[in-house]
Amino acid sequence: MIIKKAAFVQSKTNYKDCPLPDKCEFAFIGRSNVGKSSLINMLTGQKGLAKTSAKPGKTQLINHFIINEKWYLVDLPGYGWAKVSKESKAKWEKMVKDYLTLRENLFCVFVLIDNRLEPQVIDIEFINWLGENGIPFSLIFTKYDKLSKTQANNNLLKFENEMSKTWQELPPRFVTSSETGFGKEEVLNYLDSMVKN
Ligand code: GTP
Numbered sequence: 001m002i003i004k005k006a007a008f009v010q011s012k013t014n015y016k017d018c019p020l021p022d023k024c025e026f027a028f029i030g031r032s033n034v035g036k037s038s039l040i041n042m043l044t045g046q047k048g049l050a051k052t053s054a055k056p057g058k059t060q061l062i063n064h065f066i067i068n069e070k071w072y073l074v075d076l077p078g079y080g081w082a083k084v085s086k087e088s089k090a091k092w093e094k095m096v097k098d099y100l101t102l103r104e105n106l107f108c109v110f111v112l113i114d115n116r117l118e119p120q121v122i123d124i125e126f127i128n129w130l131g132e133n134g135i136p137f138s139l140i141f142t143k144y145d146k147l148s149k150t151q152a153n154n155n156l157l158k159f160e161n162e163m164s165k166t167w168q169e170l171p172p173r174f175v176t177s178s179e180t181g182f183g184k185e186e187v188l189n190y191l192d193s194m195v196k197n
């Protein structure tokens with residue numbers, strides 16, 4: 001797929017205020033700083049489209065982007081940011097989990113995993129929550145440029161092993177770098193196959 005046009009639509013705190021659910025939609029979630037917003041920029045080829053930052057906690061709202069005037073990509077605030085108050089954590093839970101469970105045109109959620117790290121409990125717990133709620137998801141291992149192929153594959157295998165303890169089947173998996181564009185075509189082709197269905 002080629003993204004010819006990508007534009008910001010709106011930022012909201014409640015799924016009820018999101019655009020009419022008349023187009024298919026895909027959302028990016030994962031730990032703060034894992035690279036959700038950067039991946040949206042890489043996939044669309046527009047550097048400043050989604051706001052990114054070296055500091056975790058940059059994305060705070062449900063951000064809609066319309067792609068090729070046909071479907072939505074959604075940038076969500078991340079989880080697992082240490083410097084967050086209990087109150088903010090509860091707000092995140094309500095906003096993101098309501099969106100994920102109640103947004104009717106959400107086709108698939110992409111859970112981004114930092115490829116540099118060993119499997120993190122917080123990611124596994126979040127994935128299990130998606131499973132318990134019957135929310136379809138795929139995995140994207142990010143920041144591939146930051147480590148060697150061997151290290152990247154090792155961490156990927158460890159993650160798969162960890163997931164296999166609770167999951168009989170693993171979801172589709174992708175490896176990306178927003179720095180080099182690695183994995184762009186694979187992710188776009190996968191999105192294309194879902195948009196067409
Ligand atoms: P929150 O909005 O805080 O949840 O974070 P996020 O997941 O949207 O992360 P963001 O895209 O803002 O990126 C966080 C930091 O990681 C930024 O400094 C990015 O430049 C960097 N980054 C993101 N993806 C990559 C990547 O593939 N490679 C490298 N080297 N850096 C990356």
Ligand code: MG
Nearest residue numbers: 036037058059
């Ligand atoms: Mg972000």
